[in-house]
Amino acid sequence: MSWLSNFVRPKIQALVRKPDATPDNLWHKCPSCEQMIFHRDLVENLHVCTNCGHHMRLPAKQRLAMLFDDGAYDRIDTPKVTADPLRFRDRKRYTDRLREAQAKTDETDAIQVGEGRIGGVPAVVAVFDFDFLGGSMGMGVGEGLVKAAAVAVQKKRPLIVFPASGGARMQEGALSLMQMARTTVAVDRVKEAGLPYVVVFTDPTTGGVTASFAMIGDIHISEPGALIGFAGQRVIETTIREALPEGFQRAEYLMEHGMLDMVVPRNALKETLARTLKLLLKLPPVAAPKPGTALAEPVTNTVTPPRKPAGNATARPAEATPRAEPALGTAATDEPRKA
Template identity: 70%
Template sequence: MNWLTNYVRPKIQALVRPREVPDNLWHKCPGCGHMIFHRDLEKALNVCQHCGHHMRLGVKKRLEMLFDDGRYTRIELPKSSDDPLKFKDQKRYTDRLKDTRAKTGEHDAIVVAHGRMGGLGVVVAAFNFEFQGGSMGVAVGEGIVAAAELAVLQDAPLLIIPASGGARMQEGILSLMQMARTTVAVDKVKEKRLPYVVLLTDPTTGGVSASFAMLGDIQVAEPGAVIGFAGARVIENTIREKLPEGFQKAEYLLEKGMVDMVVPRKDLRTTLIRIFGLLRNKAPAGDLLLLPVDGAASPEDAVRM
């Protein structure tokens, strides 16, 4: 009886019991509504194969996509006060931070890493939208400053990848001060004549777009990315006018000259490598030629071209 109860019955029950199917095997495309199998979506870097809609990509996946062989080194960011204003609404700010850190495994909304892209050393500061909407507080400001200082130290290009809803309201004026701090930080990179490139992803809004995110030497954007300061509905209510179709989308900003190029995700790595290669190429475009000058007494008097 024990053999039947303890062995045979569980085996039979395991065969006939309905299997639990995870609810994250299929994803619905926000653009066209197609259901996409999760493995196919991962292979396509979170881009819909049917309509080309670019869904948000996790910060770790993005860094692996950009760096050679997916290898990079993260740096430890300076520590900052978690709750400088002792903020509380429906929940304490410290509790919100604790919950978000447990959920994402990250200390704050930015990751700074360095490695090689196409064999060239590059410093990357990438936002994590899953961490409170990628909002910019003191910790994010510290991260941007640290990334700029590392780029100067390593004599390397700086690539910043914002994905943010703007400044973090729980840190009040301190979060707004990061707009000035980050602007000064990227200016130091430019003073050293190092390339500063911004990859605008969905969304790039608020205080982030009003500071370092729009100061790149070259502005690259992903297709369909929302880029702007205030939301479209807020603007319409303020000016009491209907906004143009696709307002604040990357393609519209490209047409108006606010963005230099819109690049599909699958081509981003090769495009960025080409940009950095062109901007960092210190060698002459070709061999130097000595052209004789009329009346020149010696080769030293020739013109170098």
């Protein structure tokens, strides 16, 4: 053995076998137009395709940070529930599926709840995470939504929910179906307290979530192109034996047929929610410039100096510059207002 085989060859092999340092998620393909988008550009554009405007699914943490002022909010912990009450198993144990979902999302369940300010208005927000078992609603999600509603009523704050779910979680059976009634009662208490309850539909919102708390909001908003419905399109077509119209169960179709109040792109969602909450709570809008500050003709501050008196004549004080007429909509009076 020589130095060539002992030293040079291992160095060359290590150099050739050096793993690629390029991360796997550097580029993303748009599922709509198949355009490749750089990761940084996608994040800056709030996970909206820069080519076709397709709204991709957004993780719950990023949505909360995007929504609240300065990305600051307080996390509301949800109550713990029994992990696998039915000891359910299909091709894989339910507990194993839960562990995989928790490792993938770094969350305990498919819902996150936070409180903060949106455009200066305090609010409680519950966000579903579709990456956690398809955002399915089990006991953990039900407890999270009930807790969010309770905090909203206790602190007298509006409740905003962002559903993104495939429906009830089948691994929990009837215990999952119970959450449809529990969450409906919970959000009804918010409405009975005279507080706004706003639902912002995201892609997709289907199944038991649509059939319970998601469709009873005071205001229904949706992101563009979101899939909203109860049963799937193929199930409906098989049942009625007819072809469904184009765009069926999409946000724009539902808005045309009176199921939604508005469809708002993601970059305008925060401003729209802030304006909606202020309207529902009868709060004053954002302070605008006072009327009368911008006049048709500028007012100068120059005053003509008084003339020197001739002899012993008494000098008259210089007349003050006439006051400019106030702009339309302002009250001009020298008398103090009476209480």
